[in-house]
Amino acid sequence: MARYGLMGGTFDPIHLGHLVTAEEARFQLRLDLVIFIPNRCPPHKDPSEVTDPEHRYLMTVLATATHPYFRVSREEIDRPGPSYTVDTIRAFRHRYPQDDLYYITGADAIGQILRGEWHRTEELLRMCEFIGASRPGYSIDRDLWQSSDIAREYRHRIHLLEIPALAISSTEIRRRVQEGRTIRYLVPEGVEQYILKHGLYNRTGRRG
Ligand code: ATP
Ligand code: MG
Numbered sequence: 001m002a003r004y005g006l007m008g009g010t011f012d013p014i015h016l017g018h019l020v021t022a023e024e025a026r027f028q029l030r031l032d033l034v035i036f037i038p039n040r041c042p043p044h045k046d047p048s049e050v051t052d053p054e055h056r057y058l059m060t061v062l063a064t065a066t067h068p069y070f071r072v073s074r075e076e077i078d079r080p081g082p083s084y085t086v087d088t089i090r091a092f093r094h095r096y097p098q099d100d101l102y103y104i105t106g107a108d109a110i111g112q113i114l115r116g117e118w119h120r121t122e123e124l125l126r127m128c129e130f131i132g133a134s135r136p137g138y139s140i141d142r143d144l145w146q147s148s149d150i151a152r153e154y155r156h157r158i159h160l161l162e163i164p165a166l167a168i169s170s171t172e173i174r175r176r177v178q179e180g181r182t183i184r185y186l187v188p189e190g191v192e193q194y195i196l197k198h199g200l201y202n203r204t205g206r207r208g
Pocket of ligand 1: 009105108135166167169171
């Protein structure tokens with residue numbers, strides 16, 4: 001029986017915050033593999049604001065290629081319509097009926113889940129366990145954790161994880177590129193080169 005970590009996201013672009021979270025989850029929960037799952041159409045984001053899925057997929061591949069236990073899945077990239085995590089987890093459950101599945105998220109996503117904001121939240125919580133990583137700027141509301149109906153029923157399936165704090169977001173990376181500021185050491189070198197090569201996030205021309 002294997003233990004798989006699944007990390008969904010828009011990865012626009014993937015950055016060191018994602019990678020440190022995945023690695024720390026792999027280590028602390030003794031996961032055999034972490035599978036990154038870039039989405040096609042994130043239900044909570046404006047489609048005109050999201051970069052072409054193939055660019056986001058390739059940057060995720062570049063960022064993870066040298067790690068022996070990281071993989072990237074096209075499950076959501078190849079599925080038309082809104083990328084609901086519940087559909088993805090159902091597909092992985094079907095593929096790996098006997099294995100342990102852990103869905104890796106940051107504290108912002110855990111807050112949304114505890115408030116029932118994800119599509120078919122309870123079905124999702126029944127299908128796999130969750131890892132909620134600490135993330136600078138977000139904390140899990142104590143009242144929500146203690147007393148919301150969803151938390152009371154499912155919090156034993158949500159593993160809270162302290163990770164080295166990296167106050168990095170894809171939004172900040174995109175803003176930096178637009179403003180011509182450096183993103184070196186915030187994303188893997190290959191991802192930085194890919195962004196420059198394809199002129200991603202750059203409406204005004206980049207300096208330095
Ligand atoms: P955006 O600013 O575009 O929303 P993001 O940095 O939040 O991008 P996402 O692709 O939205 O990245 O996030 C995917 C997952 O990674 C989410 O579960 C999110 O909580 C988690 N995550 C992102 N950045 C960090 C970070 N710095 N530390 C911990 N978790 C993170
Ligand atoms: Mg986000």
